[in-house]
Amino acid sequence: MTTTGIRAQNRAAVMEAITESATRQLLEVGPTQLSVRAVARDLGMASSAIYRYVRSRDELLTILIVRAYDDMADYVESKALRVADPVRRWRAIGLTSREWALDNPQRFALIYGSPVPGYAAPEDTVGPATRIPAVLVGILQQAGTHAENPAFSARVARSLRPALGDLRTWSDLSTQDFSDASFAVGVMAWTHIIGSISFELFGHRHNVVGDSAADRRVYFTFELDVLAGLLGLS
Amino acid sequence: MTTTGIRAQNRAAVMEAITESATRQLLEVGPTQLSVRAVARDLGMASSAIYRYVRSRDELLTILIVRAYDDMADYVESKALRVADPVRRWRAIGLTSREWALDNPQRFALIYGSPVPGYAAPEDTVGPATRIPAVLVGILQQAGTHAENPAFSARVARSLRPALGDLRTWSDLSTQDFSDASFAVGVMAWTHIIGSISFELFGHRHNVVGDSAADRRVYFTFELDVLAGLLGLS
DNA sequence: AGAAAACAAGAGCAGTGCTCGCATATTGTT
DNA sequence: AACAATATGCGAGCACTGCTCTTGTTTTCT
Numbered sequence: 417m418t419t420t421g422i423r424a425q426n427r428a429a430v431m432e433a434i435t436e437s438a439t440r441q442l443l444e445v446g447p448t449q450l451s452v453r454a455v456a457r458d459l460g461m462a463s464s465a466i467y468r469y470v471r472s473r474d475e476l477l478t479i480l481i482v483r484a485y486d487d488m489a490d491y492v493e494s495k496a497l498r499v500a501d502p503v504r505r506w507r508a509i510g511l512t513s514r515e516w517a518l519d520n521p522q523r524f525a526l527i528y529g530s531p532v533p534g535y536a537a538p539e540d541t542v543g544p545a546t547r548i549p550a551v552l553v554g555i556l557q558q559a560g561t562h563a564e565n566p567a568f569s570a571r572v573a574r575s576l577r578p579a580l581g582d583l584r585t586w587s588d589l590s591t592q593d594f595s596d597a598s599f600a601v602g603v604m605a606w607t608h609i610i611g612s613i614s615f616e617l618f619g620h621r622h623n624v625v626g627d628s629a630a631d632r633r634v635y636f637t638f639e640l641d642v643l644a645g646l647l648g649l650s
Numbered sequence: 651m652t653t654t655g656i657r658a659q660n661r662a663a664v665m666e667a668i669t670e671s672a673t674r675q676l677l678e679v680g681p682t683q684l685s686v687r688a689v690a691r692d693l694g695m696a697s698s699a700i701y702r703y704v705r706s707r708d709e710l711l712t713i714l715i716v717r718a719y720d721d722m723a724d725y726v727e728s729k730a731l732r733v734a735d736p737v738r739r740w741r742a743i744g745l746t747s748r749e750w751a752l753d754n755p756q757r758f759a760l761i762y763g764s765p766v767p768g769y770a771a772p773e774d775t776v777g778p779a780t781r782i783p784a785v786l787v788g789i790l791q792q793a794g795t796h797a798e799n800p801a802f803s804a805r806v807a808r809s810l811r812p813a814l815g816d817l818r819t820w821s822d823l824s825t826q827d828f829s830d831a832s833f834a835v836g837v838m839a840w841t842h843i844i845g846s847i848s849f850e851l852f853g854h855r856h857n858v859v860g861d862s863a864a865d866r867r868v869y870f871t872f873e874l875d876v877l878a879g880l881l882g883l884s
Numbered sequence: 885a886g887a888a889a890a891c892a893a894g895a896g897c898a899g900t901g902c903t904c905g906c907a908t909a910t911t912g913t914t
Numbered sequence: 915a916a917c918a919a920t921a922t923g924c925g926a927g928c929a930c931t932g933c934t935c936t937t938g939t940t941t942t943c944t
Contacts, residue, residue: 423910423921447764448682452901462924464902473901530681530763531852542856576872579865581858603858604846604873608838610854611845618765620844622776624815624837631813638810639838646876657890657941686932696893698934707932 431469433459435479439523442480447526452476477526478540484523485544491516492548502559503649509552510609510640514633517613524617528610549606556598559649576600598648605643612639665703667693669713673757676714681760686710711760712774718757719778725750726782736793737883743786744843744874748867751847758851762844783840790832793883810834832882839877846873 437458441450452473456463470476496508517524527545577596615621616632625635644650671692675684686707690697704710730742751758761779811830849855850866859869878884 421911427921451899453899463900464904464925465923467902468922525764528848528852528854530759545854546857575868579860579868581860600869600872601876603869604842604876607846607849607873608842611841611848612838614762614845614848615841618762620762620779623780626813626815634809634813635834635837638834639841642835642838642880646880655942661890685930687930697932698894699892701933702891 427469430459434466434469434476435483438476438480439483442522442526443520446522447477447480447529450477480523481527482540482544484520484527485541485547487523488513488516488520488527489544489547493551496551502555503644505555506552506605506644506647506649507637507640509548509555510636510643513548513609514613514616514636517617521617524613528614529618549602552602552606553594553599555649556602556647557594559647601646601648605647608639608643612636661703664693668700668703668710669717672710672714673717676756676760677754680756681711681763684711714757715761716774716778718754718761719775719781721757722747722750722754722761723778723781727785730785736789737878739789740786740839740878740881740883741871741874743782743789744870744877747782747843748847748850748870751851755851758847762848763852783836786836786840787828787833789883790836790881791828793881835880835882839881842873842877846870 434455437455438450441454441458450473452466452470453463455476456466470479492509492512495512496505499505499508580596580599613636616625616636621632625631641650668689671689672684675688675692684707686700686704687697689710690700704713726743726746729746730739733739733742814830814833847870850859850870855866859865875884
């Protein structure tokens with residue numbers, strides 16, 4: 417095994433130190449101001465040495481993106497999977513997602529704000545990015561097909577179904593436990609959670625919802641309840 | 651009048667040339683890569699001369715932000731205000747907002763993505779930013795209080811009302827034409843429009859909704875219809 | 885006409901991402 | 915054990931960035 421080699425061990429340690437220092441800088445100055453040279457200074461090594469471990473600044477940001485997705489999913493799962501009731505689990509997903517975002521605004525902006533690298537979302541990110549939505553899918557499966565609102569179930573059957581992605585990507589269960597309508601509304605619900613948090617974090621709630629933390633939380637909870645109705649959970 | 655002075659005229663012309671060149675660069679390379687020096691090069695002037703017209707790079711970005719808000723509102727208003735029927739006007743707001751965003755992804759990211767300057771959203775931006783929501787508020791006023799869904803009207807009266815901003819900021823009409831519940835759901839609707847467009851533009855619809863432009867449009871229209879039901883418009 | 889203000893240009897500072905050549909230290913192979 | 919291949923670290927350097935300061939010129943106001 418090469419893992420016992422001095423070099424391999426050291427490499428892993430340095431790699432960890434780089435991401436750790438970069439994460440710390442990210443929290444302080446934000447994604448746009450994150451500097452490879454500053455990370456090198458922080459670690460006491462030459463700036464050129466960093467490039468032995470990280471191909472470019474964009475690759476460093478990609479690493480931070482993956483870690484942010486995973487950390488957020490860890491946090492949300494640790495709280496939401498405790499509660500079994502579908503409605504309460506749904507609310508837990510929303511509230512803990514928002515909590516994590518308020519505690520890590522720069523990291524939230526990194527993953528859900530405007531993409532900082534050119535445009536390519538590397539494949540490494542899709543797995544961690546879908547962990548929380550996967551929990552939401554589980555709720556909808558558990559709750560059954562109650563989201564079959566006649567108002568749009570006809571529309572779904574007619575034209576929406578072919579526009580949706582493959583449901584089997586998201587679950588091993590048969591599709592009869594998880595209708596297209598539920599999936600369509602579930603995507604809406606997740607979109608709204610992230611959209612609302614983004615609005616709050618990026619300053620678009622000014623003069624719309626009260627500025628206090630309590631007001632913001634009340635309104636967000638209201639949104640979760642409306643969405644629960646849409647999901648057929650209430 | 652100083653406007654007839656050679657210098658004042660020239661200053662206005664240079665100012666316009668700067669923002670015009672900056673906008674062009676914004677479309678090409680995005681907000682993060684926008685460079686003051688490149689604008690100066692494009693205009694054939696020394697880089698230091700730009701700072702006679704623009705205090706800093708952030709101020710230049712703020713100018714572009716205001717223009718983006720205004721251009722988007724111009725476009726949406728020019729289409730949506732043509733149709734009188736509330737439901738159709740609502741759909742027009744959503745569809746034309748998305749159209750503008752797809753045609754101007756970098757400018758959309760500039761105003762609705764992660765804030766590029768430190769954190770301060772200058773006061774100059776709140777006016778242009780609320781033009782489209784104001785149209786939406788007009789629809790809700792015209793449609794009356796049909797959004798009084800009993801499911802959450804009680805909740806609104808109980809705890810949500812004090813968390814909302816002052817309605818009078820948004821309209822001259824009396825509040826009896828425009829309930830708190832309508833306002834609360836209206837904010838949700840606008841939040842969702844921007845959130846959904848952001849998801850689509852920033853790559854979060856991968857493997858969720860089909861990749862074709864037609865699929866994306868079908869799903870977005872579905873969202874608009876669901877929201878119309880929420881708004882009490884359908 | 886002369887003072888005051890506005891403007892343009894260049895040099896320069898401190899910082900950035902990234903590359904290249906060179907020295908050193910650790911590996912794998914004869 | 916000796917040697918070659920490889921991995922790592924360092925410093926210099928390139929081209930770029932935002933921004934400031936000084937110097938000289940042009941327009942405006944008194």
